[in-house]
Amino acid sequence: xxxxxxxxxxxxxxxxxxxxxxxxxxxxxxxxxxxxxxxxxxxxxxxxxxxxxxxxxxxxxxxxxxxxxxxxxxxxxxxxxxxxxxxxxxxxxxxxxxxxxxxxxxxxxxxxxxxxxxxxxxxxxxxxxxxxxxxxxxxxxxxxxxxxxxxxxxxxxxxxxxxxxxxxxxxxxxxxxxxxxxxxxxxxxxxxxxxxxxxxxxxxxxxxxxxxxxxxxxxxxxxxxxxxxxxxxxxxxxxxxxxxxxxxxxxxxxxxxxxxxxxxxxxxxxxxxxxxxxxxxxxxxxxxxxxxxxxxxxxxxxxxxxxxxxxxxxxxxxxxxxxxxxxxxxxxxxxxxxxxxxxxxxxxxxxxxxxxxxxxxxxxxxxxxxxxxxxxxxxxxxxxxxxxxxxxxxxxxxxxxxxxxxxxxxxxxxxxxxxxxxx
RNA sequence: GGAGAGGUGCCUGAGUGGCCGAAAGGGCCGGUUUGCUAAACCGUUAUACGGACUUAAAUCUGUAUCGAGGGUUCGAAUCCCUCCCUCUCCGCCA
Numbered sequence: 001x002x003x004x005x006x007x008x009x010x011x012x013x014x015x016x017x018x019x020x021x022x023x024x025x026x027x028x029x030x031x032x033x034x035x036x037x038x039x040x041x042x043x044x045x046x047x048x049x050x051x052x053x054x055x056x057x058x059x060x061x062x063x064x065x066x067x068x069x070x071x072x073x074x075x076x077x078x079x080x081x082x083x084x085x086x087x088x089x090x091x092x093x094x095x096x097x098x099x100x101x102x103x104x105x106x107x108x109x110x111x112x113x114x115x116x117x118x119x120x121x122x123x124x125x126x127x128x129x130x131x132x133x134x135x136x137x138x139x140x141x142x143x144x145x146x147x148x149x150x151x152x153x154x155x156x157x158x159x160x161x162x163x164x165x166x167x168x169x170x171x172x173x174x175x176x177x178x179x180x181x182x183x184x185x186x187x188x189x190x191x192x193x194x195x196x197x198x199x200x201x202x203x204x205x206x207x208x209x210x211x212x213x214x215x216x217x218x219x220x221x222x223x224x225x226x227x228x229x230x231x232x233x234x235x236x237x238x239x240x241x242x243x244x245x246x247x248x249x250x251x252x253x254x255x256x257x258x259x260x261x262x263x264x265x266x267x268x269x270x271x272x273x274x275x276x277x278x279x280x281x282x283x284x285x286x287x288x289x290x291x292x293x294x295x296x297x298x299x300x301x302x303x304x305x306x307x308x309x310x311x312x313x314x315x316x317x318x319x320x321x322x323x324x325x326x327x328x329x330x331x332x333x334x335x336x337x338x339x340x341x342x343x344x345x346x347x348x349x350x351x352x353x354x355x356x357x358x359x360x361x362x363x364x365x366x367x368x369x370x371x372x373x374x375x376x377x378x379x380x381x382x383x384x385x386x387x388x389x390x391x392x393x394x395x396x397x398x399x400x401x402x403x404x405x406x407x408x409x410x411x412x413x414x415x416x417x418x419x420x421x422x423x
Numbered sequence: 424g425g426a427g428a429g430g431u432g433c434c435u436g437a438g439u440g441g442c443c444g445a446a447a448g449g450g451c452c453g454g455u456u457u458g459c460u461a462a463a464c465c466g467u468u469a470u471a472c473g474g475a476c477u478u479a480a481a482u483c484u485g486u487a488u489c490g491a492g493g494g495u496u497c498g499a500a501u502c503c504c505u506c507c508c509u510c511u512c513c514g515c516c517a
Contacts (some may be wrong), residue, residue, distance in 0.1 A: 041474050047486040054486085057498040061441040064497095076497045083497090246433095246470080369470095374480095375452095377470075 002107050003366040003379070007032055017110035020326040022119050024028065028106050035100040042093040047351030049086045053079055077221040105214065109361040111326050112298075112335040125325070127337070130309075131318030132342050134400045143347045143398040144276030144405065146171070150422050153277075165281030167335030167391075172422045176397075177284055178388050179416035181259045184286040184311065188387055191307055193257035193288055198237035200260060201228040207367040208241040211332045221263050223399075230263035234287035235384050238360060241292045242291055247370035253300065257387070260285065277391035278350065284390040290383045291368060294360070297334075297381035301357040304385050305337050308353050311388055314412045317396050318342040320349065341392065345399035350392040397423075 007014055011033060013024050061269050063072040109174070117123045147153045158166045162295025189195050207213045214218060215378050221230035229305050231237055236260045245255070261286050277283075290309070292300045305321065312319040324336040339353035360379040369377045401408040407421035414420050 043486080047473065050487090051485055053497080058441070060447065060497050065441085072497080079497045367471095 003034070003103055003359060003360060004036060004104065004112065005366055006110075007035065014110065020115060020117065021108050021329070022327040023108050024105060026108070028103050031101060032103045032107070035096055035103060038212065039093065039096045039314040041101055042089060042096060042251060046089050048088065048091055049082055053086070054083070066101045066142045073115055076365070087205075098249060104377060105365075106406045108331040109334050109358060110332075111329065112357070112359075114323065114335055115324060116325045119327030121323075121328050123325040124328055124338070125323040127321045129318075131312070131316070131342075133318045133342050136344050136402065137402075137404070140345045140385050140399070140402055141314040142276065143343070146398045146402060147276065152176070152422060155199065163281070165279070167277070167280060167282070168285050170333075172417075172419065173420040175417055175419075175423075176394060176413075177390060180393065180412050181284060183413055183417050184387055187255035187314075188258065188286065188288055188307075191255075193255040196232075196238055196241070196256055198241075198258055198260060200231055200263075201226075201233055201236075202236050202240070204229060206236055206243070208244055210236045210239050210362060211365065212236060215331075219265055221265060224391075227279050231260060233262050233285065233386075234258040234260040235289060238287060239382060240366070241375065241383065242368050243366045245368055247291070247368070247380065249370050251291065251371055252370060252380065253290050253296065256289045258287055258289075259339055260287070262389075268311050277395040280391055285391075286387050288385050291363075291380045292383065293370070294378065294381050297357050297359060297383060300381075300383055301335060301337075301355065304383060308355055308385055308387050312339065312341065312352075314410070315393065315397065316410045317393070318344075319352075330354075330356065332356075332358050332361050334361065337386075341396040343392070343399045344397040345402070346395075350396060351389075352392045353386040353388050356383060358382045358384075 011029055015029055056075050060072050095272045149407045152171055154168040154170055156283050158168035162209035180292050184197055220232050238256050261282055263282055290300055319341045322338045329336045333356040336356040338351055340351050343350050362382045363379040370380050398407055406421040408421055409417055
């Protein structure tokens with residue numbers, strides 16, 4: 001949620017920034033500002049009257065104490081009159097506050113100055129491309145064929161147990177999941193991230209705080225009996241750890257990492273885009289989250305990008321880093337880098353990580369604050385990124401490392417796997 | 424799921440209708456004292472949204488907030504209702 005203060009100070013600038021994100025309904029900004037004005041007037045009116053009610057009530061107390069019943073009764077009449085007057089004001093105030101809030105949450109975060117113009121994925125800025133695309137043999141096949149050949153993931157039985165998009169990992173396939181998760185977590189904790197294992201379902205408040213609600217409830221699995229949502233990413237429970245927190249400046253930065261399965265309903269597309277491991281309803285992911293001082297967040301973003309990049313290098317996968325254009329970035333983000341790995345048999349780039357700076361957007365909704373050196377409360381900046389999402393990593397590992405008699409595993413994983421090759 | 428107890432400020436904890444944004448102690452921060460440290464003493468110690476003043480900060484001031492939401496009352500931390508959470512015992516259970 002944008003800070004009201006920012007809108008008040010420079011609405012024109014806000015509109016320009018929103019345009020970069022291709023947010024079309026700029027009238028929301030004006031609606032917010034006029035509601036804000038109305039709210040202020042109403043509150044002033046309400047406060048003044050309520051102050052009278054309060055002081056008169058005190059007088060009644062004192063009169064009663066002295067036994068001056070008649071005077072007290074007269075004052076009661078006064079208060080009653082005031083309260084009758086106050087009633088419509090307070091009703092209207094509540095309405096206006098609600099409307100203001102409703103409008104405010106419609107506005108996406110403002111893009112940073114670094115965000116390239118553009119509306120679609122083709123406009124994303126290719127910041128870096130590295131690693132070597134493997135030269136595959138002529139008979140190389142996509143990962144879904146390899147999976148079947150080596151019997152490491154059973155989609156059919158997963159579909160039988162639950163439904164399509166719920167894979168059943170098996171044998172070395174299951175072990176590979178476990179190895180990747182352990183390796184990623186170890187890599188993250190070595191960089192100073194504290195490991196968490198959070199709840200996999202969250203309540204409404206948590207889903208609202210990270211922005212899944214009110215708009216994206218359709219993307220989450222929902223437990224109607226208990227009013228819980230299955231998490232679409234560890235970002236939700238992990239970022240909520242510090243909801244409503246008042247931190248000390250010295251507490252920052254707070255670095256957290258967590259592995260969780262992620263559940264996504266996404267109606268999505270069909271065909272090759274969703275074949276095999278490309279898109280699933282349940283998948284595994286290790287997430288990193290940081291809460292930082294506002295002055296440090298872009299520095300932090302860079303360090304997180306470097307951090308994630310290190311993983312791809314260690315896994316020996318060809319990758320590229322994209323800076324997302326205004327139209328392609330998420331609602332809450334101010335600046336996002338996507339990581340894609342090249343999956344050689346599909347000959348496609350697959351998104352495996354997305355690292356974003358949300359600045360105060362999430363923190364404002366969640367009220368994650370710290371006291372600065374003057375003792376004044378300030379919103380922290382939040383950042384997060386995947387480090388990493390497993391399925392597409394697995395797809396690329398399988399495709400890129402296939403040889404005639406199996407699939408070679410990268411050296412960093414071998415200690416976790418206990419084998420060097422899937423055969 | 425059943426029975427009971429409870430949720431108060433950074434912490435402990437008092438507070439059963441007005442003088443309570445809240446005693447007391449501890450902690451923290453600032454000051455005095457001291458060669459230094461400790462101790463002692465004094466003071467400060469929430470957040471949000473408004474208003475006044477101001478270039479701004481500081482300051483002053485109003486309203487709200489004692490788990491959440493409603494209600495009773497001139498007046499609620501205090502009484503009533505609903506919900507959430509924690510603890511103890513019982514039941515069920517990995």
